[in-house]
Amino acid sequence: MFNPSRDEVRHFFIETWRKQRAGSILTPLEAIAADWITSHPEYHASLAPADPAVIEDYSPERGQTNPFLHLSMHLAISEQLSIDQPPGIRAAHERLAARLGSSHDAQHAIMECLGETLWEAQRTGMPPDTDAYLQRIEQRASRN
Structure with missing residues (x-):
């Protein structure tokens, strides 16, 4: 994932959460993402595949936090720390x-x-x- 689209990022987190809940094998990146998802239960509903969050356009003006951006930043910082x-x-x-x-x-x-x-x-x-x-x-x- 070097320059993923918004939909690819959202799909990654939704699929990672699905795999985590199903007990499926995760890639190393998915394992890190799953840990961050687990630590943010407020985002679990947004990661349900049928949830409108997939198409939601999060707006700070409306007081919304974008769970996909938040989790992506956790991943980026985790990578920065690891190296x-x-x-x-x-x-x-x-x-x-x-x-x-x-x-x-x-x-x-x-x-x-x-x-x-x-x-x-x-x-x-x-x-x-x-x-x-x-x-x-x-x-x-x-x-x-």
């Missing part, structure tokens, strides 16, 4: 997890930094600034 890219993110995550009390909460804090970094890149038309991204994470990790 420590950008360098230092793993150590910053560990400090955040210690400060916030859980790895999951640390990922949510990092997710805010990632969202801000991606928004800035879209706004400026430039590639994401990984130095600024890591700096945002470091700032959160060092807060008292």
Whole structure:
């Protein structure tokens, strides 16, 4: 999945959740996704194949959280942590997890930094600034 469409991403999570519930064998990526899905029970109904969430156009203006985007960001951050890219993110995550009390909460804090970094890149038309991204994470990790 290097540049999946919106429908491909949604299908991936729906199929992963179906396989998880059926006890089917999961690929390594699906196993990571299934762990994140399990940790977000508020999204389980949205991952039912017949659910209108498949076609839903989530809008922050309507106060909606896009479960597919949220889970995708968890996957992206998990990958970044696994390879420590950008360098230092793993150590910053560990400090955040210690400060916030859980790895999951640390990922949510990092997710805010990632969202801000991606928004800035879209706004400026430039590639994401990984130095600024890591700096945002470091700032959160060092807060008292």
